[in-house]
Structures are given as structure tokens and as C-alpha cells.
Amino acid sequence: GQRGEEEEHHSLETFTFYLSEPLSKERVEAFSDGVYAIVATLLILDICEDNVPDPREVKEKFQGSLLEALSEYGPNYLAYFGSFVTIGLLWFVHHSLFLYVTKATRLMGLLNILSLAFIGGLPLAYQLTSEFAEKSHNEIEAIQVSCVITFFASIFQFAIWTTALLNEEETLHAFARYGGKEHAFMFAKLALYPCVSLGAFFLTCLLSEFSTAIFHLMQIVIPFAFLALRIFVRISLTAIKSVMSLSRRKVVLLEEEEACLSPNETLS
Numbered sequence: 001g002q003r004g005e006e007e008e009h010h011s012l013e014t015f016t017f018y019l020s021e022p023l024s025k026e027r028v029e030a031f032s033d034g035v036y037a038i039v040a041t042l043l044i045l046d047i048c049e050d051n052v053p054d055p056r057e058v059k060e061k062f063q064g065s066l067l068e069a070l071s072e073y074g075p076n077y078l079a080y081f082g083s084f085v086t087i088g089l090l091w092f093v094h095h096s097l098f099l100y101v102t103k104a105t106r107l108m109g110l111l112n113i114l115s116l117a118f119i120g121g122l123p124l125a126y127q128l129t130s131e132f133a134e135k136s137h138n139e140i141e142a143i144q145v146s147c148v149i150t151f152f153a154s155i156f157q158f159a160i161w162t163t164a165l166l167n168e169e170e171t172l173h174a175f176a177r178y179g180g181k182e183h184a185f186m187f188a189k190l191a192l193y194p195c196v197s198l199g200a201f202f203l204t205c206l207l208s209e210f211s212t213a214i215f216h217l218m219q220i221v222i223p224f225a226f227l228a229l230r231i232f233v234r235i236s237l238t239a240i241k242s243v244m245s246l247s248r249r250k251v252v253l254l255e256e257e258e259a260c261l262s263p264n265e266t267l268s
Contacts, residue, residue: 033091040088079130080130090119093190107163118152118156151201
């Protein structure tokens, strides 16, 4: 009977260890970097394939002006830059996230694969928004599809961070754990893209004049939002620390005044 209990206990330990078995952080990062590189390459190949004006067309239709000919492909170039900025910033967020991670788990690896699956759909989003840039109904639907792809690509990154926080003593550096100096900024950074993509999606439902040009300009402006966000978080943390230090000083001064008073004055 004792041997059976020991075997059962050993099997439960093995099962639990299997569920929380760590993955190689380096291989997760290498695989992710490969996917991001391939997606960026596909985007570059897409913009270079059919968006170069023909020399005869430039000479006959635009009187030899290359800049006027290129302006016809303006929506395609804007869509390219917006999509490339999105890929680059999602890679930057992914890099920042795993910079704070000391050990990856199987669940984090699964969430990372789901995020990469939607990252791979960003060239599709580029093709949709560049193809239907001048057709009103299809244009709105193309923007909505792009917002959905960006939302799920970023929300799974947010889920990786949440999973790491649940086992922060094993998975995160000490300075990035809950309450650490980088925790608030990392939380806000990971929440930025889901909020922006949801906001753009609801704008397409409310504003009929919302266009692909506005959508891609929003994508290009987001890097500046990253900088503004970091400054805002820094200022907020500094303000909170100063308020807390002032309140502590007041408490210390009151305690010192009470200590200096005589017993009769304290009772009065």
C-alpha cells in the first residue's frame, strides 16, 4: 500500500512538472525573430512588385515626371509605411517583453505562437488596405480586418506578460515584477496597440468618412505615442513618489511633535 501511494505521488509530480515545463527562451526569441523578419520581407516584396511606374507611361501620361507618376501610387506607399511601422513596433514590444523574462514556459510559448500567427497576417492587411483604398464600403471593411489582425497580434503579447506575472518569481527579473520600476510602463506599452486597434475599429463603425489614409497615418504616429507614453509614465511615477514622500514627512513631523509634548498637553 505504501509503495502504491509513493508511485501515485510520483506520477502527480511528473504531470504537474510537465504542465509547467520551461521552454528555451533563446529558441522562442530566435523563432519569433525569424517570423518577424519573413513578414517584413514579404511586405517589402509586395511594395516592390507592382508599384513601380512603367517608363512609357511616365513619358506619355505624366510628361516624363517621375514624381507625378509615383504620386499615383501614394496610397500603396502610405499603406506600406503604416504596415511596416506596425510590424517594427510589435517586434520592439516583443523584444522588450522577453528582455524582462528570465524563463519561458509552455503556456507563454503557445501564446507567442498565436501572436505570431496574426503577425503573419499583416501583409494581407497591407494588401487589403492598399487595394481597396478608394472604394468606400470595401475600404471600411479592409480597415476593420486590419484592426482585428493587429488587435489579436498584440493582445496575445499582453497575455504573455500576464502569464509571466502569475509566476513572476520564476519568469521575470526582479526590477520588472509587479510594483517594480518598469512594470507600469511595460503594462501601458503592451496595452497601447490593443487600445488603438479597438479605437480604430469602432471609429469605422461611427464615422463613414474614416479612410485608409487616416488609418495608416494613425499607425505612423504611434511611435511618437510610445515616446509620449514613456514620458507620461515617468512623470506620473515621479508625482506619485513625491506625494507619498510628502505624506510620510507630515506623519513623521506629527509624531515628533507629539513626542515633544508633555503628557498633560497630549491629553488636552
